[in-house]
Amino acid sequence: MNNSLLSHPHLNSQQKQGVTHIKIENALASCELSLYGAHILSFKPKHDLRERIYMSPAAIMDGTKAIRGGIPICWPWFGPHQAPNAAYPQHGYVRTQTWHMVAVSDNKKGTQISLQPASTKGEGFEGHAELTLQITVGKSLTIKLITENKGETAFSYNAALHSYFTVSHIDNVQLAGLQGDYLDKVDNGIQKTTPVPYRFAQEVDRIQLTPSPEVVINDSQLDNSQQTQVLSQGHDSLVIWNPWAEKSAALADMPDNGYLSFCCVETAVTQGHVVEAGNQHVLQQIIC
Numbered sequence: 097m098n099n100s101l102l103s104h105p106h107l108n109s110q111q112k113q114g115v116t117h118i119k120i121e122n123a124l125a126s127c128e129l130s131l132y133g134a135h136i137l138s139f140k141p142k143h144d145l146r147e148r149i150y151m152s153p154a155a156i157m158d159g160t161k162a163i164r165g166g167i168p169i170c171w172p173w174f175g176p177h178q179a180p181n182a183a184y185p186q187h188g189y190v191r192t193q194t195w196h197m198v199a200v201s202d203n204k205k206g207t208q209i210s211l212q213p214a215s216t217k218g219e220g221f222e223g224h225a226e227l228t229l230q231i232t233v234g235k236s237l238t239i240k241l242i243t244e245n246k247g248e249t250a251f252s253y254n255a256a257l258h259s260y261f262t263v264s265h266i267d268n269v270q271l272a273g274l275q276g277d278y279l280d281k282v283d284n285g286i287q288k289t290t291p292v293p294y295r296f297a298q299e300v301d302r303i304q305l306t307p308s309p310e311v312v313i314n315d316s317q318l319d320n321s322q323q324t325q326v327l328s329q330g331h332d333s334l335v336i337w338n339p340w341a342e343k344s345a346a347l348a349d350m351p352d353n354g355y356l357s358f359c360c361v362e363t364a365v366t367q368g369h370v371v372e373a374g375n376q377h378v379l380q381q382i383i384c
């Protein structure tokens with residue numbers, strides 16, 4: 097990495113368990129990320145000082161396993177790889193790579209940093225791609241995952257900005273903005289109608305097939321003006337996930353009752369997006 101980038105006045109780097117963490121702090125907000133996975137760990141705007149992101153207190157942070165909580169980057173596939181019997185990792189291979197910073201600058205929206213993974217090549221993906229994560233830390237957090245086709249033939253990819261949002265208690269949460277049908281991953285992928293109201297009372301693992309541009313995580317412990325908004329672009333679906341009690345207890349890197357404190361609203365491409373040679377595709381999530 098070009099170390100001079102780290103001397104930017106709004107950046108601070110620290111080694112934690114052998115992994116570089118970067119803190120971005122300006123007049124508008126603070127944000128922390130691990131270079132392992134370019135994984136955002138925290139985002140706190142200064143206008144309300146409210147943490148938006150859930151991090152599992154049992155997350156493994158030493159770069160030996162994908163981080164539990166925060167914002168994992170799933171690419172170039174989402175969930176299990178489609179190839180039968182493949183030993184390819186769940187959610188692709190860039191969340192377990194070390195990324196490096198390639199640019200940092202300030203603009204009127206905040207501080208913008210761009211990062212790239214060590215490599216975009218991996219077993220299970222044939223494309224010749226360049227991948228850039230561009231994060232703008234300001235009043236809101238803008239995350240752009242830019243997939244550029246540097247090869248001579250088109251490729252198809254899937255991805256997700258797999259954000260874990262902190263909530264006061266899962267019973268207090270109601271999502272707004274979701275509509276249409278979803279594929280129920282806890283019921284053999286059966287297509288079902290989105291419930292109204294949208295609450296959590298059991299394991300939820302759903303691919304919402306209508307790419308709503310705005311989802312609000314309504315938490316009854318917050319005023320209307322304080323609710324977390326998730327704005328998405330470039331997606332074909334939103335994935336809603338909460339493991340509930342049994343799966344939470346089965347996850348070694350999450351406390352047994354961890355599921356009470358978060359829900360995932362993931363801006364995703366799950367149906368395959370074709371990027372023609374020389375073109376790029378941008379998957380974007382804004383957290384307000």
Ligand SMILES: O=P(O)(O)OC[C@H]1O[C@@H](O)[C@H](O)[C@@H](O)[C@@H]1O
Nearest residue numbers: 175186187258281301335337362
């Ligand atoms: O445990 P992982 O690999 O981080 O995945 C967590 C969850 O991620 C969600 O996006 C998937 O829809 C779930 O099926 C999965 O369990």
